[in-house]
Amino acid sequence: MTRCAYPLMFEKSKPGRRAYDLPALDVPAQKNLLPQALRSAANPNLPELSEVDVVRHFVGLSRRNYGVDNGFYPLGSCTMKYNPKIDEEVGVLFAQLHPLADADCIGGAVDLMLHLQEALCEVSGFDAFTLQPAAGAHGEYTGLTLIKAYHDHRGDTARNVIIVPDAAHGTNPASAALAGFKIREILSAPDGGVDLDALRAAMGPDVAGFMLTNPNTLGLFDKNIAQITQIVHDGGGLCYYDGANFNAIMGVVRPGDMGFDVMHINLHKTFSTPHGGGGPGSGPVGCTKALIPFLPTPQVVREGEHGRLDYDRPLSVGKVKAFFGNFSIIARAYAYILSLGGEGLKEASENAVLNANYIFHHLKGTYGIAHDRICMHECILTPGELEEYGVHTSDIAKALIDFGYHPPTIYFPLIVHEAMMIEPCESESRETLDAFITAMKEIAALAKADPERMHKMPLTTPVGRPDEVAAARNPIVKYEWQ
Amino acid sequence: MKSYVPNTVHERQEMLQSIGLKTMDDLYADVPQTMKLSAPLQLPAGKSEQEVRRIFQSLLKNTCVSMPIFRGAGAYNHYIPSVVPQLASRNELYTAYTPYQTEMSQGMLQAIFEYQSLICELTGMDAANASVYDGAHACSETMVAMKFAKRKDKVLYSAALHPDYIATLKTYARFLRIELVEVPLLGDGRTDIGQIAALGADAAGMLAASPNFYGVLEDMAGLSEAVHGFGGLFGAVVNPLSLGAVKRPSEYGADFALGDAQPLGMPLNFGGPYLGFVTTHTKLVRNLSGRIVGQTTDDEGNRVYCLTLSAREQHIRREKASSNICSNQCLCVLMSSIYMATMGPAGMAEVAEQNLQKAHYLAQAIAALPNAKLRYADTPFFNEFVVDTGKNAAAVNEGLKQRGIMGGLPLSRFDATDTKGMLWCATEMNTREEMDAAVAALKEVLA
Amino acid sequence: MVPKDRKYTNNDEWILEENGQFKIGITDYAQTALGDIVFVDLPGIGDTFTAGQDFAVVESVKAAAEIYTQVSGKVVAVNEALDADPALLNQDAYNTFLAVLEGALDGEVLTPEEYEAKIAE
Incomplete structure (x- = not known):
């Protein structure tokens, strides 16, 4: 591919071009409705384009991008599964519904939220859910405020520490800090699991809770989970389940049954809503009975056959965003659950785990590994002996691009040197996995034969490796008209 | 039931075998047996696309999405170009x-x-x-x-x-x-x-x-x-x-x-x-x-x-x-x-101007009714304004709804002590005809 | 070889006493570990810190390091040249200070020999 920059829409602007049209003003035009002091000096300096210009521009941009509809996207911990098209069509049916429409005008939407909440309770083993948080990190934040409010309400106000394993996603400590907690980090056991002695040592009367991902960020299920939640509970703390890896266990085991008190689910991962290049997501939070009084306002509650928005919640943490959450994302996830049913969800998880183990098994002789165990929905590989040839994880990732694949998550988790985290998802066929395995083996061979070539990859993309240092030293974050 | 798993049951079995396992359950050997679900998830059986569509249509029926909207309050009804x-x-x-x-x-x-x-x-x-x-x-x-x-x-x-x-x-x-x-x-x-x-x-x-x-x-x-x-x-x-x-x-x-x-x-x-x-x-x-x-x-x-x-x-x-x-x-x-690319500088200016014009047209027509007045009559506004009437705003709102109009938001929704105020909004989406009908309906309700 | 005229910390900072004031910077080992430095968040003049507190942040593209003071006292000067050119730290870490503090050196410090032994590990 010939490398080239793509013109910005500003550079395509021609004076007088227009793509918009509006009906003629059908009321008598009045002058001076705005006092001069409040009126802007000039129109905003936006580009002037025709409709065809706009269409060609964005289609052109799309051709310089890659989504899961293009092909395999094994980005670990991101659960890039196929996004069903029926979900898109029904997800937008409520586009015209105003969030402040009267109570008797929104029944169907509230019922939909109720039904989704109840389904999520069943899949996770919790007693209630709020759908208000807009993303995973937002869910973490919301769940942590529940924990603080719970302790405070009992008069146990000195509990201001959250324990976080060093293998955790960065959002965990960041969310805890935003919720006003101090963070106590514990080192993980070599397999990425919780070091029970370290956890016991970290417990104390100041501990409000413990955040954990299980399967952990190494893609392994922590066998000690019952003891872990017991240790935290014995010390008076609550257990927070980070649902980032929930896609591994639906229908098999439930966080509520593991002893967790609160969790968030990423609907944009496990329940297959499209990620849109970075969002919108949706991060519903589930909890046990003891935490229900503290859930955000309003809460959708069941009243006979229907749902009702409950605003009378004196102990609630309040609101975490306007209105009720990312509703059209919530609707898509509900369609997904309706389509699959309980059996289908279990089938999805089992096949996600099978696909990850298939890749792991067929590549572990070629690449380095952290642990030779059955993994869950994702597996970790490392360059292994390829490092002797000067080839690193980033080189392997860039080479994969030339083979037509989106690379896995790289350099995470931090506790594995040069990690590549591969999450294939259930929606990939055996041929796709086989082709990926073959590509990975060819890359390993290339790394030994011609490491220099590897350093120059990718060669098939519209642009080469960016100078990120220059970008950060002298930030250019908007277009300047010439 | 819909499934997005492409591999057939036969293929799955072959894959299991190729990694030295027999059943799907073998994949979950690390999960303590006592913790595993002993029964299937209690969820309705999976549905076809048509059935999913029907469920959504019946939920949608229990909403009002076809009335003219004169409500904003943080969520605005504007035209979205195709x-x-x-x-x-x-x-x-x-x-x-x-x-x-x-x-x-x-x-x-x-x-x-x-x-x-x-x-x-x-x-x-x-x-x-x-x-x-x-x-x-x-x-x-x-x-x-x-x-x-x-x-x-x-x-x-x-x-x-x-x-x-x-x-x-x-x-x-x-x-x-x-x-x-x-x-x-x-x-x-x-x-x-x-x-x-x-x-x-x-x-x-x-x-x-x-x-x-x-x-x-x-x-x-x-x-x-x-x-x-x-x-x-x-x-x-x-x-x-x-x-x-x-x-x-x-x-x-x-x-x-x-x-x-x-x-x-x-x-x-x-x-x-x-x-x-x-x-x-x-x-x-x-x-x-x-x-x-x-x-x-x-x-x-x-x-x-x-x-x-x-x-x-x-x-x-x-x-x-x-x-x-x-x-x-x-x-x-x-x-x-x-x-923004579609609207350009002229479009952004024109749509803002239409919001300004229409909201003022509507505000003036409502203020001309015998028992309605603008709460902040002397302060400039853009596309929303508060109307006080002699009647309870929630009741006025009900009356308008019966006449097929989603009127201004009763402010009691956020402040129980504010029983008279309604926050009205007009945008480029509201035609003169629609606004005239809304004013006529309001006149009836207030009479 | 690390300069012998100053003290070091376990967190890879150097502390140079001059005229009763303390210049603080990061070591060559630290700048190498961070890679290309893109931004330095300096404290304000007049800010006060106690030994063991972080008082500045040094950022590379994919890492950020908190810089700690072992001096308790007040910031009397900062190296404003770093605002325009943070790469100075990569070029000459030992002649590029971050800030000058006035106060007492009461935190834990290492001699040049001890620091050399530490980074050789």
Whole structure:
């Protein structure tokens, strides 16, 4: 591919071009409705384009991008599964519904939220859910405020520490800090699991809770989970389940049954809503009975056959965003659950785990590994002996691009040197996995034969490796008209 | 039942065998047996596409989505050009993850860079982040940014911010132990600038909206001056659609311009997803939260875009980060970009002007009714205004609904003591005919 | 070889006493580990810190390091040249200070020999 920059829409602007049209003003035009002091000096300096210009521009941009509809996207911990098209069509049916429409005008939407909440309770083993948080990190934040409010309400106000394993996603400590907690980090056991002695040592009367991902960020299920939640509970703390890896266990085991008190689910991962290049997501939070009084306002509650928005919640943490959450994302996830049913969800998880183990098994002789165990929905590989040839994880990732694949998550988790985290998802066929395995083996061979070539990859993309240092030293974050 | 697993049962069995396992259950050997579910999930059996569609249609029937809307209050009914949903659903963009792999994500990275540029042109500011969840979240993130930038734990806000924004601010402030101080309103619906100097001692800054929740255009220049007077940062919460007519935040020295860009191409969607935007000037760019796209060059000197200034963010700073945001509202960024590109400078000016004209036409017609009056008759407004009638607003609202009209929002919805006020809104979507019918209906209800 | 005229910390900072004041910077080992430095967040003049507190942040593209003071006292000067050119730290870490503090050196410090032994590990 010939490398080239793509013109910005500003550079395509021609004076007088227009793509918009509006009906003629059908009321008598009045002058001076705005006092001069409040009126802007000039129109905003936006580009002037025709409709065809706009269409060609964005289609052109799309051709310089890659989504899961293009092909395999094994980005670990991101659960890039196929996004069903029926979900898109029904997800937008409520586009015209105003969030402040009267109570008797929104029944169907509230019922939909109720039904989704109840389904999520069943899949996770919790007693209630709020759908208000807009993303995973937002869910973490919301769940942590529940924990603080719970302790405070009992008069146990000195509990201001959250324990976080060093293998955790960065959002965990960041969310805890935003919720006003101090963070106590514990080192993980070599397999990425919780070091029970370290956890016991970290417990104390100041501990409000413990955040954990299980399967952990190494893609392994922590066998000690019952003891872990017991240790935290014995010390008076609550257990927070980070649902980032929930896609591994639906229908098999439930966080509520593991002893967790609160969790968030990423609907944009496990329940297959499209990620849109970075969002919108949706991060519903589930909890046990003891935490229900503290859930955000309003809460959708069941009243006979229907749902009702409950605003009378004196102990609630309040609101975490306007209105009720990312509703059209919530609707898509509900369609997904309706389509699959309980059996289908279990089938999805089992096949996600099978696909990850298939890749792991067929590549572990070629690449380095952290642990030779059955993994869950994702597996970790490392360059292994390829490092002797000067080839690193980033080189392997860039080479994969030339083979037509989106690379896995790289350099995470931090506790594995040069990690590549591969999450294939259930929606990939055996041929796709086989082709990926073959590509990975060819890359390993290339790394030994011609490491220099590897350093120059990718060669098939519209642009080469960016100078990120220059970008950060002298930030250019908007277009300047010439 | 629908399944998105392509492999047949036979293929799955072969795959299991190839890795030395017999059954799916063998994959879960690490899960303690006693903890495993002993029965299938108690969920209805999976459904076909047609059945799913029917369930959604029957839910939709139990909503009112076909009445003319005269309600805003943080969620606005505007026209969305056809190109917006069509282009935003391009699979390559729609089904992509966050653009971590620069070379494979130039399309989305450039789209975000263009969005940052467009929203900066609209607000007059120098830098924008790649979005936060919504307007309420934009307020919270800006409050925290002010705290970090000024190293002070007190922030002021105008009593005329959207009630949901205030409620969200209070949640974030409570847990982060920020002292939030409300600046009250004057009788004309505007924030009492006179109180700011006294309330602002030791504060990091202040957030105020224009148009504010009651539709009133504030004296933002006066507010900005008063906030700078106590050494604080001024966060201007604005409706971006109004900026085709109303003064831009840069014109009155705002330090942050923020809000919800839902009016720029996003449907009502029962409250989300919307688009929180935060912009600032160059000096404070590192106080923005979340992702930012920057321009640089590749190894051959081509212009490229990449995520930049990442060392502020949670995945690197962990508990020292000033925000925990990771996923944002990127697809909404794309939609607003397509909207702004389609409207251009003239379109943004014209749509703002039509909102202004129609809202004033409607306000004047309502005010001419015998027992209705504008609460803030002498204060300029954009596309929303408060009407007081002699009757209970909830009852008036019911009467209008019976006549097929979704009237202004009864303010009792947010303040139980405000039983008479209704917050009306008119946009380019409301025809004269529709407005005349609404006024006639209101006349009947009030009679 | 690390300069012998100053003290070091376990967190890879150097502390140079001059005229009763303390210049603080990061070591060559630290700048190498961080890679290309893109931004330095300096404290304000007049800010006060106690030994063991972080008072500045040094950022590379994919990492950020908190810089700690072992001096309790007040910031009397910062190296403003770093605002325009943070790469100075990569070019000459030992001649590029971050800030000058006035006060007492009461935190834990290492001799040049001890620090050399530490980074040789």
